[in-house]
Amino acid sequence: xxxxxxxxxxxxxxxxxxxxxxxxxxxxxxxxxxxxxxxxxxxxxxxxxxxxxxxxxxxxxxxxxxxxxxxxxxxxxxxxxxxxxxxxxxxxxxxxxxxxxxxxxxxxxxxxxxxxxxxxxxxxxxxxxxxxxxxxxxxxxxxxxxxxx
Numbered sequence: 001x002x003x004x005x006x007x008x009x010x011x012x013x014x015x016x017x018x019x020x021x022x023x024x025x026x027x028x029x030x031x032x033x034x035x036x037x038x039x040x041x042x043x044x045x046x047x048x049x050x051x052x053x054x055x056x057x058x059x060x061x062x063x064x065x066x067x068x069x070x071x072x073x074x075x076x077x078x079x080x081x082x083x084x085x086x087x088x089x090x091x092x093x094x095x096x097x098x099x100x101x102x103x104x105x106x107x108x109x110x111x112x113x114x115x116x117x118x119x120x121x122x123x124x125x126x127x128x129x130x131x132x133x134x135x136x137x138x139x140x141x142x143x144x145x146x147x148x149x
Contacts, residue, residue: 001125004059006033006046007109008072011065014109014117018063021118028125031059047075051082054103062104063121069106076104080145083138088112093120097127099134 003022007015012035022028033049035041043066050062062084064072069086076084084104085096088111096102105124107117129138 001027001061002029002031002059003125004031004033004050004053004062005064006050006062007035007065008043008046008067009035009040010067011035011107011109012037014065014107014112014114015063017114018065018117018121021121025125043071044075047072047084048079050104051076051079051084055079055081060103061125064104064106065109066106067108067110069108069111072106073104076106080149081142083141087120087124090120090123093123094127097124098130099137101129101134101138 005015005019019030022030031053033053034046047064050064053059054062064076066072073084073086076082082104083100083102084106085100085102087093087096087105087107093105096105
């Protein structure tokens, strides 16, 4: 699985830790979309990079980190075809994938610690879309998106 990961300056420390965590997993390839230490990039730029990497097929899923995870989710969701979910506990990590087929999870570095973030990433990576009743709802999201393109 190819994972695109990016952050703003508030998320650099957490991103480094998540990358280290992911490097210990088999069959995970990491595509770092910035920012690096000392680099001051606004979160919308990084969110767009990660989302576009998924749309273009360079990555299967993405992880975005800013102070709260909110701005990253809002920005990524502006890219047609992307479903980004702010994840903050095990249940939201699971449901983001199983119910909403979210390709991107966003995390808040000011809200969640490193070990909790690793746990959430692990849950999110190991969940797949469950289909069933959720399929109809995800399709409706795409229909609504299409109306306003």
